[in-house]
Amino acid sequence: MTNRIPFITLIYLILLTSCASNPYSQTNRMHKKQAKLYAKQLRTFPPEHDDQKAMLQYGDNWVGTTNFSLRKPNFVILHHTAQNSVEHTLKTFTLPRTSVSSHYVIGRDGDIYHMLNDYYRGWHAGAGTWGNNTDLNSSSIGIELDNNGYEPFDEAQIESLLELLEVLKERHGIPTANFIGHSDIAPTRKVDPNVTFPWKRLAEKGFGYWYDDIEVSPKVIGDSIVPSEAIRKIEVAENEIFENGSASDSIHLTIDPKLALRVIGYDVSDLNAAIKAFKLHFIQKDINVELTDEDLKILYNLYQKYL
Ligand SMILES: [Zn+2]
Known part of the structure; x- marks a missing residue:
C-alpha cells in the first residue's frame, strides 16, 4: 500500500x-x-x-489608431489614515463595503504597501476641487500615511515617503506644484495630513512649493529694517493705484486673498474653509480663519509661484 x-x-x-x-x-x-x-x-x-x-465614445466608423499608451497620473495627494495601525488600514482598504482605497500606504516604520497600480483610479480623494480639476481620483496617486490624525510623523515614514515621491515624480513627470494634501482639495471636509506634516521639507526636495523666507521676513541691517522685495512690490502697487507714486514707509497689502488662494488652486466657494486649508499647509502655527500681515506676505509670495 x-x-x-x-x-x-x-x-x-x-x-x-x-x-x-x-x-x-x-x-x-x-x-x-x-x-x-x-x-x-x-x-x-x-x-x-x-x-x-460605456468605456468608449463611439462613432459609426471604427479605425483603431496605432499610437497610444495609458494615461498617467499628474498629481500626488497625501493623507493621514486617522487609524491606529497599518493592519487596520489594510483591512479597511480590502473590504468592498468601505469603498475607499489608495495606491500606497506607508507605515510608521517606513514600510511601504503598494495596493493599486499607479495607472488605476483609486478611491481616496472623494469630492474635491483643485483649480478646475473636479475629479482628482482620475488624475492622482493617493498615498496614505499611518497616523492617528494628531501625532507627529515618524522620521522613517517621511524618509520612505520622500523616496517614493522621487520615483513617482520621475516616472510620471508630475509637476512640482502638484504634490498636495487631501485638505487642500477638500477644505470643507478634510484636515489631512495633520498640522505637523513637514510640507517645507518636501518642497525643499521638489515636491510642492514653499515660500521664500527671505522675501517674507524683512531683513534687519544694523538697527533699521529693510523691507523685503515682496513688501516693496506690494508698496509699489499700492502707490501706483492710490498715491501716484508718492513714497510711503508703511506696509500696505493690496493682495486679494480670495484671488491668490484661487490662483494656487483652492476652491474658494467657502473662503473661510480655503483660508484654514491654506494655513494648515503653509502656516501651521495656527489654523484659524484670520490672515495676519505675515500670513498675507506668505500668500503673496506663494501665489506668484503658481502664476
Ligand atoms: Zn484623506
Whole structure:
C-alpha cells in the first residue's frame, strides 16, 4: 500500500497553508479578477456590448489608431489614515463595503504597501476641487500615511515617503506644484495630513512649493529694517493705484486673498474653509480663519509661484 496523499488533498493543503500565511490571499484574488475584467473591456475594440460601449465614445466608423499608451497620473495627494495601525488600514482598504482605497500606504516604520497600480483610479480623494480639476481620483496617486490624525510623523515614514515621491515624480513627470494634501482639495471636509506634516521639507526636495523666507521676513541691517522685495512690490502697487507714486514707509497689502488662494488652486466657494486649508499647509502655527500681515506676505509670495 502506497503512502501517497491524494492529489486533491495536496492542493487543498497548499491552498490552506497559503491562506494562513497571507491573510490577503482572498482579497488579492478579488483584485486580480476585477483587473482582468477591466483589461478585457479595454481590449475589446470595437465594443460589443452596452457595458463596453460605456468605456468608449463611439462613432459609426471604427479605425483603431496605432499610437497610444495609458494615461498617467499628474498629481500626488497625501493623507493621514486617522487609524491606529497599518493592519487596520489594510483591512479597511480590502473590504468592498468601505469603498475607499489608495495606491500606497506607508507605515510608521517606513514600510511601504503598494495596493493599486499607479495607472488605476483609486478611491481616496472623494469630492474635491483643485483649480478646475473636479475629479482628482482620475488624475492622482493617493498615498496614505499611518497616523492617528494628531501625532507627529515618524522620521522613517517621511524618509520612505520622500523616496517614493522621487520615483513617482520621475516616472510620471508630475509637476512640482502638484504634490498636495487631501485638505487642500477638500477644505470643507478634510484636515489631512495633520498640522505637523513637514510640507517645507518636501518642497525643499521638489515636491510642492514653499515660500521664500527671505522675501517674507524683512531683513534687519544694523538697527533699521529693510523691507523685503515682496513688501516693496506690494508698496509699489499700492502707490501706483492710490498715491501716484508718492513714497510711503508703511506696509500696505493690496493682495486679494480670495484671488491668490484661487490662483494656487483652492476652491474658494467657502473662503473661510480655503483660508484654514491654506494655513494648515503653509502656516501651521495656527489654523484659524484670520490672515495676519505675515500670513498675507506668505500668500503673496506663494501665489506668484503658481502664476
Ligand atoms: Zn484623506
